Amino acid sequence: MSKASPLLALEDVHTFYGRVHALKGISLTIAKGEIVALIGANGAGKSTALMTICGRPNSGSGRILFRGEEINSLDTDRIVRLGISLVPEGRHIFPRMTVRENLDLGTYLRSDHIEIARDLDQVFDLFPLLKERTKQLAGTLSGGEQQMLAIARALMSRPRLLLLDEPSMGLAPLLVKQIFSIIAEINRSGTTILLVEQNAFMALKIAARAYVMATGLITHSGSSSQILLDDTIRAAYLGG
């Protein structure tokens, strides 16, 4: 990791849903330009970590720093404006709106129309399939196409940091490969990525570093190659 101050840092972050203590003091860093994976069992708190970074729910305590600025108490719109965008688990595209209308929603905080048009061209370069389907209702797309639309919509806010929650969920193996190669390409063109995945093996292949979560805590961290070699992690998350 670079010695410069990280793009994102979580310091002892706790998050609660009422009485449920979902994050029990997690700390992590992501340097500009990295892909970092966050893996762990169901219910470990991975989605909560991503949502807490976006201010929904707010962390109960601890600090979240983005480009050195404390963002814990900011509302989600402000966090998006600063350059963080989340592709939530389950995609949450708007099925009765067209592909183009869904993409336009990604720009709702922007007014730089020339730049928006440029970003749309770039998104269509990355996802040519969406370009062919701009007028199609999003609900009629396949699962893989909807995942692409959800990622494309997030890119339309021009994030510095893209948070991806289970992008491979429910997709056939060929599509999983395609989605992962698109994620790598997004990263190569300059976007830093925090990737939550059940498909730990694929996530560790694409990410240089990873954090492992269990029951609201980070239990391991290190380079992906170290984590891939760790017997306890292999047994728990990588099928032995």
Ligand code: ATP
């Ligand atoms: P999964 O892969 O199943 O989504 P996860 O690692 O992303 O798991 P979270 O969804 O962040 O885990 O859940 C962490 C804990 O918080 C779990 O115990 C879960 O039951 C609880 N939890 C999540 N959302 C809520 C909520 N809205 N209200 C109450 N508890 C919640």
